[in-house]
Amino acid sequence: MAEIKLQDIEKYFGDNYVIRKLNLTIENKEFVVLLGPSGCGKTTTLRAIAGLEEIDSGDILIDGKPVQDLRAGDRDIAFVFQLFALYPHLTAYDNIAFPLRATRESKASVDEKVRAVARALQIEDLLSRRPSALSGGDMQRVAIGRALVRRPKAMLMDEPIGALDAKLREEMRTELKRLHLENDQTTVYVTHDQVEAMSLADRIAIMNEGVLQQVGTPSEVYDNPANLFVAQFVGSPVMNITPANLQSADGATKVAVGQDGVAFDFPSAIEPQLSGAHSDLMLGVRPEGVLLAHNKTAGHVAVEAHIIEPLGAYDIVDLKIGNAFLRARTASGFVDRPGDMVWARIDPAQTHFFNSLSGDAIHVRLDE
């Protein structure tokens, strides 16, 4: 059991806020990822929960009890760092057993726990090796084993797979997720990598400049970003964001994108909902929301394909819209060569609108 509650947490260095009025509850057994660019306050938040960093105001509650006055060692929380931090002179077995040394457990009981953890992490045959004889992935498995062996109330992880190569990161993501399912430990995980966050999290908490931007499931954050920052931080390729202008003529509603305004059809229901934003309107659409056709099609606009990025399973095509660009996701080989003309449409159901001054999303309902 471990519910972690952060209430009005603040932390500053001089005039600079590192964390500002942070409120977040991590439910028992939940996997929450703190996501944000470097310097956003995510690691400081994690370290504050662990007791490695003091906060200036607010409360940290674990299972309802304030823990600010408890030392790191008394909080019953395990920490896994990006850099493996193993003892180089000890074998993998002794590294994993290390946290149990102080507990005065019998040798047999320690042995049982170490082997159980090693089995879960599939490193049983590596237990007699020293860290220098292990690969990066195995070193991090040992480090995770060392954190798990005490069966702590909660696991805190700071970019634990950030130093591994791409393929190994893919594998370790699945392993970490399975491990969490099997152990049911409350987990707070810090990363700057949105793919990791989307893949692992029950809920993602996105931070920027010390301020919590949005908390939600991966789908919520991807499909309904709360503001421009979240919209552009989550998702790859990045969401297209462009200044937009509402136009209405002959009862039809269009949204013009870019400076010299190529206009796309939209349902008229959006008009009254966007009237408040006037000239400060931004349109956001992910590449999969820009739909292409080879031939002239009703409701589509003729555009030029500028650059084609083949990714194997699909292509990303940069479309020249006046002096702006929109990136579209297409089937592999859909557009033959750069410079080709295609017909494009923006899917209203996948379109987001933002107020460019506040950056906040303007929620629009398409049906009246």
Add this chain to the structure above:
Amino acid sequence: MAEIRLDRVTKTFGANKALDDLSLSIADGEFFVLLGPTGAGKTTTLRLIAGLEAPTDGSVWIGGQDVGDWSAAERDVALVFQYYSLYPRYTVYQNLAFPLKSPVRNYSPSDIDERVRKAANTLRIDHLLDRKTDKLSGGEMQRVSIGRAIVREPTAFLMDEPLSNLDAKLRESLRAELKDLQMKLGATFLFVTHDQVEAMTMGDRIGVLNNGRVVQVGTPHDIYNRPRDVFVAGFVGSPAMNLLDGELSGGHLAAMAGRLQLPYDGASTNTGPVTVGIRSEDIRVGPDESTDAIVHDVENHGVEKIVTLRVDDTLFRATVPAKIGVDIDSNVKFSWNADKLHCFDRNSGVNLDHAGAPG
């Protein structure tokens, strides 16, 4: 003209063979990407072309001439590194002008000014010209380093992981910018990276390097759809291609301890143990498919979900649309698109469709 050719180049450092009988030909005006893991020999290849290293054996040709005796400066190629190496106390303008002020080059001040402004305009850093470089963001600094390479109008650009230090979003936009720049300049680009996404999205052709040897050269489409061996198959593409043990006999393929049976019409004379490769997008998941599996993991990637399926102890990944609901530990049915299957010799790792054909 800046065709670049490496002819049977070997480079050893002490007992270590960094490049092993490597031949490579890059056409004039081509965007060529050298792709490989750390230690494959990518950077060594680049440094040999630039003239910063000499080959132990073999020859380097630029524009049809053997440049073995030419110094780095005489080769007229520009290098851009992962680290920006700008002069911090100089303005952007001064940094861009610097390579033109070398006494061997002899440009007039007005010529220098014109070239600097043209480069700045191309890279959209006009507004930064008076700024000191320590006041720039990472992306701006990398643009300035590229600008410093452009001003000389060299015949070829050699780039060593220039985007790796930038954050994901910036990398994405600079990728398109670099490609755009190369198309505008029409120059030969040799771009070195360990990132297969960069290679796929920017390269006209990709040369995959492993252990100092060229494994395969081809267009992104070729490399992705017709990998020459298991190494290329596993290195290019995300998620990585599923690679499983199988048995081939008489035009028939069995995998997962016989649970999966598929026709195989490739080189049907082959029999014996193979490694079967299939990409996640070539596996269909749905109620009407043929084979049972358990959902081991679900990764939500927004536009789609990557599902790890389990059959006995075998794990493999499938791509499904984001809107399809799949729960961890539930039972599903799947089938493979037999047309998209690859078979690799279990011992040599070579794709059976490629066997006999040179890479």
